[in-house]
Amino acid sequence: MGSLKRLEETSVSKSTERLALYEKYGAMAYGVILQIIPQPELAQQVMVDLFASQQLEQCIKAPTSPGCNIVRLARSKALEANLRATSSAPLSEPPQSKDDNAASLVFDLSFRQGYPLRTVAERLQMPYADVMKSIRNYFKYLRTS
Template sequence: MGALKRLDGTSVSEGSSADTERLALYEKFGAMAYGVILQIIPQPELAQQILVDLFASPEMDQCLKAPTSLACNIIRLARTKALEANRIATTANPLPAEPQQPENDNTEKLIFDLSFRQGYALGAIAERLQMPYADVMKSIRDYFKYLRTS
């Protein structure tokens, strides 16, 4: 058997432990990371490219060495990569010009969406929705509680 070929055309020996480790990580956490990326970038082709970039990136080595949970680190990195790709794809991505004051149940979901999926700072969300910063934080906490019970 010969050498495996990477996407960039370079060859890798089949016994490379780093590549074997990344493949194992992909098999274990790939679906989870892809789900996170799809929440931010709902285009499957672009999401798949980001997923490949995620597991091929040098930042993945830092995830392995970090003292925190590997799954959490991969989620954070997937989110970061997806938000970065989203910013590149859309040069200017302002908050909606005239945000509608949704029902209270939907406010928590809107704030979570703006923060997690679109990457806006909590201060910017509070200012735009004309809410105190503490209420924005409470909305996110309440939304997490709702997600845990659903």
């Protein structure tokens, strides 16, 4: 009986930790997921999967910031779900408008669509250093806007 009670207490403790993480980082994680998956229903499914996953335990125990780890995990889960939803669609470029620039295109392909920077550089026929510079410029733009 004692081991059953400890198991229940451990389960309640983990549940409480997950709830605390959700309350603290849930909005941030959902924002990241929505950047990758703009469909709210699918994004919510990914969010539930994120906070129900065993990998969340590693975020709690990791020596680094739980927020950073949750954002990384949210991004990877969203990319996986996006890949399943699009059935491994080829590298696609978002529709271009007059306001779009290389920096936002590079960011979209690398962060939202999950393509490695080398692949983005090859696809856009840009040197790798320019791809890195575009990402840096996009982050500067985000900070000022």
